Amino acid sequence: MTLPESVVTRAEQLRTEIEQHSYRYYVLDEPSVPDAEYDRLFNELKALEAEYPELVSEDSPTQRVGKKPDSGFAEVRHEQPMLSLDNAFSDDEMATFVRRARERLGLSSDAPLAIVSEPKLDGLAVSLLYEQGRLVRAATRGDGYTGEDITLNVRTLPSVPLRLLSEGWPRLLEVRGEIYMPRAGFERLNEQARDAGEKTFVNPRNAAAGSLRQLDPAVTARRPLEFCCYSTGVVADGELPGSHIERLQQLNRWGLKINPEMRRVDGLEGCRESYRSLADKRDQLPYDIDGIVFKLDRLDQQEALGYVARAPRWAIAHKFPAQEEITRLKAVEFQVGRTGAITPVARLEPVFVGGVTVSNATLHNMDEIARLDVHAGDWVTVRRAGDVIPQIVQVLKERRDGTEQNISIPSSCPVCGSDVERTRLIKRGKGREQVSEGSIYRCVGRLSCRAQLTQALIHFVSRKAMDIDGLGEKNIEQLVERGLIKSPADLYRLRVEDLFELDGFAQVSAEKLYSAIASSRRVELARFIYALGIPEVGEGTARTLALQLGSLARLRQALPLLLTWLPDIGLEVGHEIHNFMQDEHNCQVMDALLAQGIELQQEADIAAALQGAISLPMLLQRLDIPGVAKTGATALADHFQSLEPLLQADAEALEPVAKLSKKARSGLLQKLAEPDWCEQARALEQQLKAFGMHWQCEGPSDTGSTQPLAGQTWVLTGTLETMTRDEAKDRLLALGAKVSGSVSGKTQCVVAGPGAGSKLNKATELGIEVLDEDAFVNQLQAWEKA
Template sequence: MSLPESVSTRAEQLRAEIEQHNYRYYVLDLPSVPDSEYDRLFRELQQLESEYPELINADSPTQRVGRKPDTGFAEVAHEQPMLSLDNAFSEEDMAAFVRRLLDRLGLAADDKLDFACEPKLDGLAVSLMYEQGRLARAATRGDGYTGEDITLNVRTLKSVPLRLMGSGWPDRLEVRGEIYMPRAGFEQLNEQARAADEKIFVNPRNAAAGSLRQLDPAITARRPLEFCCYSTGVVEGGELPQTHAARLKQLNAWGLKINSEMRVVQGLEGCLEYYHALASKRDQLAYDIDGIVFKVDRLDLQAELGYVARAPRWAIAHKFPAQEEITRLKAVEFQVGRTGAITPVARLEPVFVGGVTVSNATLHNMDEIARLGVKAGDHVIVRRAGDVIPQIVQVVEDRRTGDETEVQIPRHCPICGSDVERTRLVKRGKGREQVSEGAIYRCVGRLSCRAQLTQALIHFVSRKAMDIDGLGEKSIEQLVERDLVKSPADLYRLQVSDFLTLEGFAQLSSENLFNSIAASRQVELARFIYALGIPEVGEGTARALAGKLGNLQRLREAEPLLLTWLPDIGLEVAHEIHNFMQDDHNRQVIDDLLAQGIQLQNEQGVAAELQGSISLEMLIERLDVPGVAKTGAQALAKYFKALEPMLAADESVLAEIPKLSKKAREGLIGCLNQPHWVATARALETQLLAFGMHWSCEPESPAAASAQPLQGQTWVLTGTLEQMTRDQAKERLLALGAKVSGSVSGKTHTVVAGPGAGSKLTKAEQLGVPVLDEAAFLVQLAEWESA
């Protein structure tokens, strides 16, 4: 069968379109179509190639994952050595580097050279050889002279074009760059490994290297790897621009990813400014970097400066302080948190890592200790990234002496002596509960444990909770130590004279604190809910509970299944909330606070959109009957029209219902034979009626549904606002129904940009997201809030 020209043309169109989408998504980070559209195009191309195998060629996007290599990786001799770089570790080293350049070029000390600057990605250096615009070979750096052929694996990376875009590329073009794993992908990969009880990777660089050296390209294809180019090697049969920065921009135009942080600066001052600017945002980057690479921008000057034995004279890597070091784990101690969680903390021999001296590191929990195989006395690798708490990532087993000791969880709380119990995990679904051991151990002492009481009070008075100004951690510790406060409610019993007994307090500061505590008696419902410290309930969830349920009493009574109809609350979180509110100790704490005069502001009825919103079909579906999905729930609701007749039904009645499967009938009969399930169903309907959410309830105020003009919109705040704080702006947006995000995406509705707005504003402009300055934002707020 001959190949129709229309089919061949369509296949080429699809390949070009798919590669363009790959370029926008993986190289420019500016996707132009949703994933579903990309998948549709990809499936269409696969279908054409399946029907007409003669269409398939090595450049097709469908051929990124090919056969396995017959043996290991073949050696590749680099036509031009892939040399390493000299390092600078201080500003003095950088100054000496620049002086050497000026001397060798015969320039004056105050002359300004242009430097191309870019982050030094912490990945694996590779070489890509393109011949006639097609990827012919990919190789690792190896020892700089000989590497390994990893072509089959590199072809799986969507940030590596199989065929260069545009035209004008040299006949042979060697592109050099770094293959790395972004932090988010690294965390996800390790989470999957933990779930499968497999070995986890120590860091993203280790993960990238291991992923590239898989003999099966299909495994590499599943790993979240990216390629970013930083230079060229062999160039034959064509011309490239004669500055480093322009050359990279040309590679970018041909479909290769370059680093968006790349800049050209002048002189030593420009280099140092760039170094400090990127160092300050290092931890906000999506990938690991270990320094900055500075290169003389002009290629003719690079040629004049030449090379030493192992490195170019015209480039240097200004390294950041090391983020990983080896030290000895002296001991493991256990701390008690706000919820009673017993957390192991590593006490280390002090070591300088990530720019600071570290003597403590987190060990998370006993499962993490078991996974690492760490013992007291071990030599360990400690990692610190920016402001992240230092953590132990690996044991150096070769240094063990035999004197190391196993780490044991204490049987009694190290603070109050109460029993320590291991938590249980309850997995719920289809009417069943599966119980397993959790990773957390807890002290059962509650507020009688000073550590739990102290942490609970610190959270209670914090800015986003009760916002009691002047009551810091040290003051709370003193109040607890002196038995002046044994629960949050005791704060409201304190007198000025009590504060005068504390270190650092005089008459005026004591009076101010007394007044601040008194003022906090009037508090928004959302803040109060957050202040209670309910497990899994952060600021956003507290706001959702307050805004949708309307008052504290409904929250105290709400059944778990009812809570799942609130936005962003799943079944596990719903059970955490319900269990907290039904606990006798917690109920006493809340009652005591209310008795001390806490007056909750903004209490109201159930949110308008929830009034009368839960249908019988939705109720049946939420009861999670085995075999009953949406279609079965629809059939049952249509037939019975009310809950009680369904609860009284038997097999003969259920057999009469159209479109109800045998599996659904059996599942429902099984539930109807369980008194607890029937009681849960009745209790849920009763509560829906009491809250006004039942299908038989009439909305109290239909017009109220429009009371939140920003419902469903996502806003982003960036830069410095002058008329209000960012937190105040966020509060007002949330009150109008908006979601406030920390990042800009295609789903962002509006960005509010004050002075100093940076990358978020740039991305908003690239994506065409509307941007308001503060003045326009205030005008809009006034209109919405007065409506």
């Protein structure tokens, strides 16, 4: 039979393209297309070869697993091949897999069939070889037969035991698993790279692969990698259970990590339920997965089914909808946010990704556009994970045809026409101030810009801010368009008849909204601070400011350096807060709100932990004198006893100060010669006294009774029935606790309501105290009454 020329040509095109993508993915660790695109090409080639068997050749991508390893590492020959898995993309394909397994095993359609469900981690497959319980070799999967020796790098991973726990392990034991990078670690790594002006990683899988293939193990050690085992390879002189899941549980007892989401299910219905359940919680997992791996649990059944050329017949990967796709960037538009920030938004040719159709994506800022080197008209890779705003992660530059256009920031605001200016970054350290250009451009129109006013008001009335029910985005837009609101304070000047005129409002609904606005006058201090929309101040920071400073008056006065003594507030955020509070327009807005009857609730004294807590050495260290660290600050404080004599000192007065280095003397004299610095020091001390934080002020009489959870970290998980999670968080914070979103060895206690999942499992594994809701409420009431 003569093969059609078009078929031969298409097969050759597919092989060439797949090989190129494989090279970039496996060898260079620089994937050029999303996994979904690769899968489509691969399946098209498989279908052609199935229809025309004469096309199949030994060097076809369908007849091997991957590319050969890079020559930068020594080669390792796998005693047993590390084969890949066939994929299922639909429920019908899963049904076919289960049906064929039953038929080949001679089982009836209703006979039990134990199958293990495991999340398909998006990382790098590796093999760990243990001899007499000690790790002797680690290797990548490579092409399935030959991998790379990465032992020195893998030894740096805390989740890989260098010696197995307990006893009873075989003399030779090969453990196979996935090394991956959790999402939080990936974000931190990319943030560090952006700050350093370095290339960022496209996704966590790419980051994990790049980290493992570093020639310097010290670099790998600094990367947030984890290992999770999913099977065994060679086993010699010893026995393991005949069940896949029990085998992994045994490995877990020997000190190897297994996935807590792993389950044993029965037949097709069990697989379907597992798929639905994990798909629902996919976006809440701390790591990326792209599907579920289903394996027959009994090893004798696995052996009976055997293998095809590339994959085992007893396992399959049921893929989730792709989270990355390719589309074209049609244009870039610029939006104005509530702080005036001008944000570029990509307008895309619609593409189905992550379960929804996407036509817009964030580009963050102009620095991100420059980093990606993106142009209007480019073909781009778009990523969407759950509720995360879709973003462009890669430009396919090889597809450019010369019609693409550069993207430039507008010189005037697209909403109000005011000037657009670039923000400045001020880095302070070692007694110096460095000014550089920031990544954000802002419209200078403030509330005269309708976009800023509208967005500021939407934030002001939101649930976690002033919480004015019924005042949605469309209603605010109407109020702004009709000129009824030009400032947040104008909300409290509205009359019922003003609201009655809005589209969709009648007498009853207008009176109801009027009542909601009126009742919002009584508001917690933390909510009010958050409602103001201070740059860099989110819900958590607003709560910290309220709990620590205790009043709006102190916040309005607080100097940047003083703010740095508050938990989790750095100097840059301190300057943002101070600048906002000193801005004349913002002062007018706050004064107008208070004049309209805003009553701040839960105002109090400054936090007990800050009362009389700032010593003279601590003050001197905050003043950032070149060469003066803790030892030098203590020596100066011991010698001068107070600030003013030190500010009057000269070189001769500094001579007798013990333990003060020559560098410190020089740095201090330099500062003492600057009148502005001396005045800054005096102003800071005066504010410490005014706030009650100065070392001469009286300390708290009993810090334990007011902050019983000070220094503790708590985690909330599941659904609470007697209160919202936000209310529970607020009450814990008021007692001094820090509320975290993840469980770690530093966690003091986990509160678990119905529906608690992986966080509860991890707490149990780590032996952390767990309270149900009744016990939690009782404990809260006891602390709050004390």
